[in-house]
Amino acid sequence: GAVVSQHPSWVICKSGTSVKIECRSLDFQATTMFWYRQFPKQSLMLMATSNEGSKATYEQGVEKDKFLINHASLTLSTLTVTSAHPEDSSFYICSARDQRLARETQYFGPGTRLLVL
């Protein structure tokens, strides 16, 4: 299947700092990428849909000024958690849709574990 990478795989930061997470599609182009977060023992919750060259679409309840998304190229989307607080600690996962294949199938990155102290 298609390969999606994320960087960093884990990060620990102090409260009040900003953290940037990168999501890359390695062997395909993706006009659309998705950002999810997962709390322990819970399902994946969609945060936003990232569209190349345009503004992201955020799900209800997700603060767009808190979670900045940039999709500057067909292979890279970034999520920046601004002024992170302990409640932002979570597992963040991105996914990308391979334009060459069935549009419905999303391929996921390995995730980024964020711990805010």
Next chain:
Amino acid sequence: DQQVKQNSPSLSVQEGRISILNCDYTNSMFDYFLWYKKYPAEGPTFLISISSIKDKNEDGRFTVFLNKSAKHLSLHIVPSQPGDSAVYFCAARSYNQGGKLIFGQGTELSVKP
């Protein structure tokens, strides 16, 4: 409102037997369904999918069945192997919602040797 539900949080099966994971949904606009496998601290891995115009799709040991009238789908794994032990998520897509997936809560499968 949980549009996709996996009512069994866990399932334990003996190696070599069949594993059946179930998923129910409420939104009749869903037109594509997917199953993902996930290990702790890793991203989900795509397993198999099915379009709403079909009732069965098979790929090796994995078969997905869709019953549209009951708004129910299931994933069959046969024979089950210890390496299949993981959390399985079903997901559904609505064609009029920009391709985003709605995930169930997940079922943790444990295959015992």
